[in-house]
Amino acid sequence: MSRRDRQRVENPLGNTRFSAKAYLYLLPAFAVLGVFVFYPIVKTLRMGFYESYVYLTDTGKGLGLASFAYVLKDPAFRLALRNTLIIVAVGVPITIVLALGSALFINSLRKGRGVFQTIYFLPYVTSTIAIGLVFRWLFHSDYGYINYFLSFLGVAPQKWLTAPNLTIVSVTIFTVWNGLAFKIVLFLAGLQKIDPQYYQAARIDGTPPHRVFFRITMPLLSSTFWMVVIISVIHAFKTYNEVYSLFGGNGAGPGNSAITVVYYIYDMFFNRSQVHYASAAAIIFLVIVLALTAIQKWVSRRLVHYV
Template sequence: MKRFHKYSAENQPKAWLYLMPAMIIVTMFTIYPLFRSFWLSFQKGSLLRLSFTGLDNYKTVLTDPVFHTAMKNTSIYAFIVVPIALIISLVISWLIFEKIKHKNFFETTFFIPYVTSTLAIGIVFRYLFNGDYGIINHLLSFFGIPGVNWLNSTSTSVTTLIIFGVWSGLAFNIIILLAGLRNINPEYYKVADMFGATKWEQFKKITMPQLIPTVTFLLTVNFIGAFKVYSQVYALFGGTAGVANSASTAVFYIYDKFHVAGRPGIAMAATVILFVVILIFTFIQNKLIKKVEN
């Protein structure tokens, strides 16, 4: 009697053949660099003359005060920028969705910063935050507030970076939240109107529960991106990490050790540490979000 086997797409030779180009690219540009970075973290010297040094690079990184400052700045940036940017984005996207008629125009306007070069935007913000002729200090003067040295002070460099980070993070959040709002069944709101529910009650009982998957996605992506912040620092402070490295972040520390100091082993050790931190934080965050959802 002829036997029939259950069809399985992943066991078809043609499927693996079609997947092979993508698998090769992922292996070359994602998997191999991960293993290469891990191997380099145990080496010392230049890239052309490497020698095994064990855990010395990790000891150097973990006892480096500059790395401690970079990780502290990165944590402050992540835990302030991500919630604030998400809340502002939620408010703006809700107003666009509910109150504004020409939604396409405003969606395009808010999406422009996302497709614009961070370096180009950084140049504009350097002008805005300039202590001598910047527009922000000029506006503060109307309220009798003295000018702030936004870019050239150790006490304000992280604050300036946070402001820039919040602004640059709005565009992506707004577009994704608007997509999430469109996916909510409008019948829910019609029924709520029939029973006399206010807009706030509809937002609390209908909109937010329906947006939880979207907000969860944005929290995960934004936190990972915040821990990897680099372009904003480079653009805002003209290729440096602020005065006395006061705005240094983990990725900027890695860049400085690899390209400026020429110590790839130290840079890769810091990379592995940052990778582990992001991995642990993402795992804990997903666990907490699942508990909230349940």
């Protein structure tokens, strides 16, 4: 068999770089990405560098960094960035711990595992807005169940949705609960991929449970664990629906106290019609996310073990 014939057997389509048929199959995906991803990014980059922009006529005046300077000096954007970082720094670790603990509990069950999986996953397929209405009732200052249970501990009723120092706490709690279901499913998938023989050998050796967890489960779960971390960080940075559903779009809480970066972009674009400022904020937000993604990739190369 000649060299050319062997290449055809190994790759029937030939060299895909010059294969028109392969690109024809990829064309619909490229079209969707071009229309809904690349074009909006290019459009946002262009609008962000205008000093003033009219969206209806698609006309702008002046090119420069004035919009970026305004956004970076805007107290509302700084508050939104601080609130977003609070949700990431506080909500993500809590979500991961709760999701991992729940997954370990479900995975240890011999009976009823499917029932618990269904119960835990139901919130994920429920509308965030609908869940937000429930949480607005739970956080109600006078009739909410959270204050009702806190009263048994001798804690005075809290104004979760009106006190400026508690609104971001309410959003963080809602964000943690809302993102819990999907992460439990991911951890369960990772746990079920671990070969049971590792645990059988550990039981034969009489290894304590905590050592089994840190020496067997976590190393073999590291790839799944890191994926959940990345998803959790992205979900926390994209917090918007939780804010909107809790406060109904009314300025993201009293005095904008619960505003996040994504909500700031929405508010600047749709409510204030300051498209160039919204675009500049979106670009700054993109740079922050890309920087965090690069850091996460660097860390994953050193800490994550793929088996």
